[in-house]
Every structure is written in structure tokens, then in C-alpha cells.
Amino acid sequence: MSGRRLIAYVHVDGVPYGPDDEIPKKVAEQIGDHAWETVPAWEGEHGPETVQFTDPDDTKQREGGSPLNGVEAPPRSGRGSGIEAWREFAEQHDIEAPAGASRDDIIAACEAAELVEREE
Numbered sequence: 001m002s003g004r005r006l007i008a009y010v011h012v013d014g015v016p017y018g019p020d021d022e023i024p025k026k027v028a029e030q031i032g033d034h035a036w037e038t039v040p041a042w043e044g045e046h047g048p049e050t051v052q053f054t055d056p057d058d059t060k061q062r063e064g065g066s067p068l069n070g071v072e073a074p075p076r077s078g079r080g081s082g083i084e085a086w087r088e089f090a091e092q093h094d095i096e097a098p099a100g101a102s103r104d105d106i107i108a109a110c111e112a113a114e115l116v117e118r119e120e
Helices: 058-063 083-092 103-112
Strands: 002-006 010-012 015-017 036-040 042-044 047-049
Touching: 083 103
Parallel strands: none
Antiparallel strands: 002 036, 010 015, 042 047
């Protein structure tokens, strides 16, 4: 059995991750295949060991907070930052997102409801 490991440092939602870090599953899903290498299993004293994913809430723990109601806000840029992700996030928190609303309108509504911090 083998695992995956980052080949270089990457930043996801402003948090750096490196080759020797344990990557939360939710974060790993946002990192493209080009950033990974296959690592052979290591035979330790307790048998084969592979890269383990950590709890998805680990990302917020690194940033010193916790996801609101267990649902983390989508990123504001990059993979996973589209209008559908923001619309779904808003709906999970009972924020009205009219059919014609832009992504920025939805983010502004989430900011007004204090679900996410305002960006400067």
C-alpha cells in the first residue's frame, strides 16, 4: 500500500501545507493531482504506515477558530469559490440568495449576517 505526499509547499485558504504535514481530507480535495507524489508504504515496527488525513476541522484549528455550525465557508478565490458553493453555504445558514444574485452579492449577504468576516 502507498500514500500520497505533497511535492512542495502549497497554500489553501491562506494556510500553508508542506510535504511533511498531515493534510485534512477537505483540504486535500482542493489540491490538484499535480501537487502530489506517491509515497511507498513504510514498514515500521507496527506494520505499514501511509499518509493519514486529519479531521476536516483541523484547518480552522490552525487558524485559531472553528467552522460555524460545522459548515466552513467556501474560499473566496480558486477552486471551490464559485457561485454555487457560496449559494449552498448561504442556504445552509438560511440566507436568501435570489436567483439573479451574483457571487459577490451572496458573499455580501453572508458578511452582513456575520457568517464570514469582511475582506478589506
